[in-house]
Amino acid sequence: MSDKITVLDIPSTLKKHLASAGDRAPDFGIINDGWNQDDFAVLNNHPGLTHGLPVKTDYYSVILCLRGSCKKTIGHFVFEVYTNSIHLVSPQFITSFEDASPDLLLYEVLFKKEFLINNLLKENILDNLLEVNPDYPPIYGLSQKSCASLKALYEKISDESREKGAFHLPILRLLLTDLLYEMNRACENCLLHSTRHLSKQYQLVYKFKKLVEDQFLTLKTVQEYADALFISAKYLTEIVKAETGQNALHVIHNRMYLEAQYLLSSSGLSIKEIAERLNFDSSSHFSRFFKRFAGNNPSEFKQLQ
Structure with a gap:
C-alpha cells in the first residue's frame, strides 16, 4: 500500500469541482475542462456542501464571502467566515471547513506563486503580499462598498478567464495583483481598528x-x-x-x-x-x-x- 499523501494541485481541484457541478453551468469561474493553466483558476463554491474534509494544497486561495457563513480551520487558526469578508488559504497549512450555511456563496481565485513571479512581481514583494499578518487569522472584514468593488474585480477575473481574449494572461496577472493589494488593504484596516494585538x-x-x-x-x-x-x-x-x-x-x-x-x-x-x-x-x-x-x-x- 502506497504511503503517498495527496496534496491537491489546481488541475485536480478543478476536475473535482467540475465533476461535482454535473450538468449545471456555473455563472462564475471556469465552465469546462478546457482551461489549460496549472497555476491559476477561478471558481465559486457549490451550495449545499456543509463541510469539507481536511486537505492540503500546493497553491494559494483568495476567497471572497458574499453571502452566508461557515467555520474554517487553516493550520492553527479556527475562525468564522462571514458575509463581506475575504480570507487567504496558504499551501503550507491543512485546511477544512464545517457548519456551512445553505446560502453560503464564495468567489475563489486559486494560484501558484509561479503565476506571478518573473512575470510581474519580484519574489520578495510577492512574499510580503502573501504573508499578510501571520499573528492573526487570515480573514478580513470589508465594508459593503469594498465588498461590492471586490466582487466586480472577481467577476472581471472570471470574464477574462472565460473569454481568453488577446493578452488575457498578462491581464489576469494584473487583476490578481490588484486583488492581493486590496486584500492587504483590508488587513491593514482591520488591524487599525483592532486592540487585540x-x-x-x-x-x-x-x-x-x-x-x-x-x-x-x-x-x-x-x-x-x-x-x-x-x-x-x-x-x-x-x-x-x-x-x-x-x-x-x-x-x-x-x-x-x-x-x-x-x-x-x-x-x-x-x-x-x-x-x-x-x-x-x-x-x-x-x-x-x-x-x-x-x-x-x-x-x-x-x-x-
Missing part, C-alpha cells in the same frame, strides 16, 4: 497555538506546552479558555484529530502506520482517541470517504 493574553495564546501547530506530534500535554512558554499549566489553561472558549487540551487534541482526518482521507497509509506517525503507543489507543472526536473508528471513517 495590544493584549499580552492574546499574544500568549497565539504562541501556544503556533507551538501546537509546530510540535503536536511530540508535545502532548498542557504541562509540556506551559513549560515551553515559561508559564504555569494553570495559567495557560485559564487564558486559552478566556481567549478561545476552549480547553487547552482540546486545542492540542483537535490538531491531532485534524491530522488524523487528513491522513485517513488523503493517504494510502494503514491505520497502524497513521497511529505510528502520530506517535500513539498502539493502534487501539489511536482508534479510541479518534472515535471520541468522530463518533466512529478510523476504519469506519475511511469506508465513508
